[in-house]
Amino acid sequence: AQSVTQLGSHVSVSEGALVLLRCNYSSSVPPYLFWYVQYPNQGLQLLLKYTSAATLVKGINGFEAEFKKSETSFHLTKPSAHMSDAAEYFCAVTRRSNDYKLSFGAGTTVTVRA
Amino acid sequence: GAGVSQSPSNKVTEKGKDVELRCDPISGHTALYWYRQRLGQGLEFLIYFQGNSAPDKSGLPSDRFSAERTGESVSTLTIQRTQQEDSAVYLCASSLRRVTTDTQYFGPGTRLTVL
Numbered sequence: 001a002q003s004v005t006q007l008g009s010h011v012s013v014s015e016g017a018l019v020l021l022r023c024n025y026s027s028s029v030p031p032y033l034f035w036y037v038q039y040p041n042q043g044l045q046l047l048l049k050y051t052s053a054a055t056l057v058k059g060i061n062g063f064e065a066e067f068k069k070s071e072t073s074f075h076l077t078k079p080s081a082h083m084s085d086a087a088e089y090f091c092a093v094t095r096r097s098n099d100y101k102l103s104f105g106a107g108t109t110v111t112v113r114a
Numbered sequence: 115g116a117g118v119s120q121s122p123s124n125k126v127t128e129k130g131k132d133v134e135l136r137c138d139p140i141s142g143h144t145a146l147y148w149y150r151q152r153l154g155q156g157l158e159f160l161i162y163f164q165g166n167s168a169p170d171k172s173g174l175p176s177d178r179f180s181a182e183r184t185g186e187s188v189s190t191l192t193i194q195r196t197q198q199e200d201s202a203v204y205l206c207a208s209s210l211r212r213v214t215t216d217t218q219y220f221g222p223g224t225r226l227t228v229l
């Protein structure tokens with residue numbers, strides 16, 4: 001069975017600093033990988049996804065993630081944090097054989113300090 | 115255009131009562147998904163519809179949970195004889211076809227509290 005581990009349930013960064021959210025997956029074959037964001041009192045929104053094209057994936061709001069097969073990782077980064085990035089972020093994975101069933105990590109809450 | 119909508123937004127019920135949660139997907143989206151989000155946890159897959167067919171019900175926690183979908187439109191998630199452990203936010207999502215090729219759009223969720 002596939003699973004996703006997000007390291008760190010809470011991350012605090014200063015405005016303008018690098019945002020790094022870690023995600024590791026366990027899967028016998030390379031899966032499809034996703035990052036979602038949930039802003040306060042809003043529904044989940046897709047940030048970006050990896051579906052076996054380029055390993056460096058660019059998403060909305062300046063976020064990007066790199067798929068590293070050797071490390072089974074799909075970490076999310078943003079060079080410069082903005083106050084509006086405060087939200088909860090979820091990494092998710094699905095298998096190619098049943099590419100509808102997303103397995104989500106527990107989430108990482110990001111707070112941005114002025 | 116209209117996004118995925120869910121009703122009610124909040125539901126408080128007593129243990130043992132039945133509840134129905136409704137999801138209106140984006141028009142034209144053939145795929146519809148239900149998830150559960152317990153406090154402090156990630157989303158848990160419940161069920162997936164392709165059209166009005168549910169090829170995968172493996173995520174439903176028990177036989178107290180059921181779901182149906184009318185054509186490629188509204189879906190209802192029913193929980194019978196609710197228990198306190200059913201308290202969670204229930205999220206619905208839809209996509210044009212598959213989640214890997216088409217963006218999955220989420221509704222705002224229904225917060226269920228079982229007293």
